[in-house]
Amino acid sequence: MKKVIFICFIFLLGCHASKINENLESKVLKKSFFSKELNKSVNYEIYFPANYNNQKKNHIIYLLHGHGGSEDDWFSKKEGNTKILLDSLIQIKAIKPLIAVTLNAENSWYVDSKTNMESAYIKEFIPFIETNYNIKTNQETRLIAGNSAGGYGALGYSLKYPYLFKAAILLSPAAYYPSPPETSSSLKIDVFKTDGIFNDSVWQSYSYKKLIDSNKEITNYPTFYISTGDDDSYNIFTVIADLRAFFIEQNIKNEVLVINGGHDWDVWHKCFTNDLIRVFND
Template structure:
């Protein structure tokens, strides 16, 4: 009985010792001339002698780098379960992850797709290729993840979107979009060109592994369904799901579990 108890204590101690680690790091953007924070979650079995895949996880409008770990602390379990590094960068209050043609100093496309990826690869033991990188996010971050992956398929091999704002044009006065793209009435072509739903020409079948979902009660549901139909027309394979729910953390905390499983499968098949 005593041996059994000691064995149980050993197992519990080992489990605690193998828990994922959450760090807040300060990264650097030369293009924006500033330091930018990010949350980095490393799995419990992380060590420099092994290369780990990385999931970049983007926040939504008015959020910041700490949103995901504050709202869904069980991300640490997903990092442990799938043996992946999860990086939650700061995308500013309303960058929409563009290199803005109108807002000076807002170059979050360059930051995420180049500067941050390079910083993470230098400071962590990563699979430093597109086969070891995925990107997803919620709302503004869902649009941003697809936008960045479509434009940088040499950097990311898989991408996803949860409740993404995949068509910007129906919302000309919302979410500070005019601050990064200019007024829709004067720049409608720019708005159309930078909406994910109009960027499918950048894709070829199987260029990216894609997972997209949206809640039935979400105001973005119609636009995500339109994106799904356009992907079908172009014969672009993708995983598309509509689940009950709205534009809420309850929905996203459930959705991220499907996304991490999807990306884990992508990483495993490309080992």
């Protein structure tokens, strides 16, 4: 009889452990929220680390996709595959458990122009996420990262709203100054056009130099982690050289990483991993 009871106990314990393990697994969910600024529902994907349902609040990183992308990019197995990366870094304790979220910003380049994407992101999306999920809501636990046009957006938000973010990870940021090259997708969209023609003055009005010149009273900026591949075909190496020189001139903390590769996720995976570890250990 005791043997039967013991076997039943082991069986129940195994079932319980299986359920616990299922609850402890990380996950990525596709959701949406309604934006008054955009007057529509907008999709986002959100990553929850293992054991999210406990009462401990988490760090947060906002991930901005590039031109032609969507909320799928960062977590797609064919592109960002960021879930596995975060799982691994958290498991080996290279970074603290964190929530990661990415919004479908379409080809807005994250500014207020034809649509109010910047206002939607800063005034609506960030407060929505941090109200509805178990997140620490302070600068020291809030990060932002973006690739290409997303790096452009992450740079702009970090300079305009520096009190929001501890650090910004800029992966091949398309933050050209004074003007983008002919290969840039920014030339093809309405965001930076006047009467259907790309306007250098409009582009420059959103530039990092304009943002800093317009906010000279700000002295405490996030730390910027900037990277690119040495074979990037979109002239990003020049962008980074110019940006670094300007940041040094302005006494803005920055770290630069250049690795072998082009304008692709192979480079961004490696640089994002390196930079995220540095954010949590510097």
